[in-house]
Amino acid sequence: MSAGPETTNVSSLGKGDGLHQQVLASFPLCDMTEEDLTQNPQFCKLLATLAQHVDKTGLTVQLKTELDKAEQKLQSQRSHWLRSEILHRGLQEMIQDHCVKKRHAIVPPDQSMFYETMQKCLLVAQCVRQLDPSDTTNQDQPSVLGLTPQHLTELIPSEKNVQRMRRSLPQQLEKHLKEKCLSLLSYYQPEWENESEGLKTIKLSHLSALLDKEKKRAESLKETCRENTVLLQRQTQLYLSELTKCIQLLQSLILDHRLKIQTDLDGKKLDYFEGKCELVLQKIKTEMVEIQLDTYTVDSISAHRKIREKLEWELKACKAEKQSVELKLSSFEILGKEFESLAEEYCRLRQEIEMKNWALKEFTKYNEK
Known part of the structure; x- marks a missing residue:
C-alpha cells in the first residue's frame, strides 16, 4: 500500500539527469557523483525518497523541529544571560573609569559616594552568589570559612546611600552605554565621527539593523562559499575521472601505434646505423692513408727498403748458420x-x-x- 505514494514522490522529483541533480542537491555532504547515481538507479530512487524525510544535513523533520525548539530556548536563555552580563560589565567599567578619573582629577563627593556604594553592592552580591549556589546548582556546597550570606549582608552600605545610588544608576548607566554605543558607531563607520550628536543618535538606532544585515550577508556568503566548495569538489572529481579515462585512451592509442610502426622504425634505424658505420669505416681508412702519407716520404721508404733487404740477407745467413749448427x-x-x-x-x-x-x-x- 505504501509503494504508491513513494513512487509518486519519486516521480515528482524528476527523471533522468533532473533526478540526479536534485538528489545531489539534497545531499551535498555526500561524496557522490552523477555517474554513481547512473550506475545505481535503485540507490538513486532510495535517496530521492529519503530526501522527502530529511534535510540537507541528514536530520529528520521531527528531529529538526525539536532541534529548532532547543535552539530557540537556548537563544532565549543566552539573550537573558547576555543582558545580565552586559549590565554587570557595564557597571564594572563605570567603576574602573571612576577610579582612573579620580587619580587624574578631583571628583565631587556625591559622585564618589555613588560609585563606592555601587562597588560595595556589586562585591557583596558577587560574594553572596558564591556562598549560595542554589540558583545555579541543586547540590549543597560547604561554606567558606563558616560564612553565610547573612554575614555578608551586614557589609551592605546604608539604606539611604543605596536608595540614592539606585535613583542615579539608570541615568548614569544609560549615559555610559550611550558613550559605548557611540564609540562602536565610530568604529563601524569612522566617517560619522565628526557628525552631530543628534544625527549620531539617529544612526545609532539603526546600527542594530545594519549589523544584523551584515551578519546575514556574511552567513549568506559563507553558505554560498560552502556550496561552491562542494560543487568545486564534485567538478574536480568528475574532471579527474574524465582525465583518467582520456589518459587511458591515449595510452592505448600510443601502444597500438607503437606496435604498428615499431618494425618499420627498427628497420630504418638499422639502415641508418649501417650507413653510419660504413661512413665511419671509410673515414678511418682515409685517416690511416693520410697518416701513412704524412709519415712515410720517398726517402724514408727507400731507406726502409734497404733496411729490409739487409735484414732479410742477415736472416738468411742466420738460417744457414742454424742449419749448419744443427747438423754439427x-x-x-x-x-x-x-x-x-x-x-x-x-x-x-x-x-x-x-x-x-x-x-x-x-x-x-x-x-x-
Missing part, C-alpha cells in the same frame, strides 16, 4: 754421453780462458797507467 749437433749426439762430458769440460775451459784473458787485459791497463 746431430753429429755430436751420435757420439753419446762421453762426448757430452767432454763438451761440458770444453765449455768450462773456454769460460776460464775468457776470464783469464779479461783479467790479463785489466792488469795490463793498470800497469800502463
